[in-house]
Amino acid sequence: DLELLNKAANLHSPRPVGGTNEIWIDLYESESGIQTNNADSVTKVLTENGIRFREVRLASQLVSESVNQPLVNAGWGALLVLVFLVLLLASASGVMLFTYVDTRERQIEFALLRTLGSSTSQLNAVVWFGVVLIVACGIAIGTLVGFQTGVNLLPLMGVAKDGVPVVPPMVLKINWTTLIISYLALAAVTAATLVWLAWFSAKLEVQRALRIGEA
Numbered sequence: 221d222l223e224l225l226n227k228a229a230n231l232h233s234p235r236p237v238g239g240t241n242e243i244w245i246d247l248y249e250s251e252s253g254i255q256t257n258n259a260d261s262v263t264k265v266l267t268e269n270g271i272r273f274r275e276v277r278l279a280s281q282l283v284s285e286s287v288n289q290p291l292v293n294a295g296w297g298a299l300l301v302l303v304f305l306v307l308l309l310a311s312a313s314g315v316m317l318f319t320y321v322d323t324r325e326r327q328i329e330f331a332l333l334r335t336l337g338s339s340t341s342q343l344n345a346v347v348w349f350g351v352v353l354i355v356a357c358g359i360a361i362g363t364l365v366g367f368q369t370g371v372n373l374l375p376l377m378g379v380a381k382d383g384v385p386v387v388p389p390m391v392l393k394i395n396w397t398t399l400i401i402s403y404l405a406l407a408a409v410t411a412a413t414l415v416w417l418a419w420f421s422a423k424l425e426v427q428r429a430l431r432i433g434e435a
């Protein structure tokens with residue numbers, strides 16, 4: 221009989237066949253937060269009722285073990301910071317390179333605007349509008365694509381190799397602190413780019429740009 225075979229295999233085999241192979245127990249009361257039982261007493265009660273345990277783990281011990289490994293945690297933290305800085309540098313260099321090339325190509329247009337009576341602030345507004353529009357659209361699209369990627373990948377990561385859902389289930393959580401820091405860093409890069417564009421526009425020579433256009 222398959223049911224009896226699975227029952228015997230689950231009692232003696234290190235790999236249970238089908239069904240639940242983990243039990244999660246809350247050792248604290250949900251309202252008062254006072255510990256009612258320890259792990260040994262709970263394990264003893266369950267063993268007396270015919271439930272066998274191959275391994276007992278405490279969540280507090282798992283957390284303390286991960287916290288007490290500074291080299292591993294520092295390595296992952298430094299790697300994430302390095303990746304973030306590389307992406308920030310790539311984004312900043314891309315924005316500055318695009319704005320520089322775009323401004324150089326539009327020198328004649330800016331010179332004509334100055335000839336028609338546009339002030340420095342109006343010229344800067346024309347230059348800054350394109351940069352702000354690109355950065356705003358890039359941040360919006362990047363945030364939306366990142367969120368949709370997490371939503372679509374999370375169900376795939378929440379299944380174990382045997383096809384059963386992982387316990388505890390995986391939940392999508394947004395780290396608002398990191399997200400706000402990223403937005404502030406991109407805003408700082410954009411502000412620096414705008415200042416650099418204002419300095420570049422101030423050095424624009426109208427006569428030279430018009431002569432280049434005539435040539």
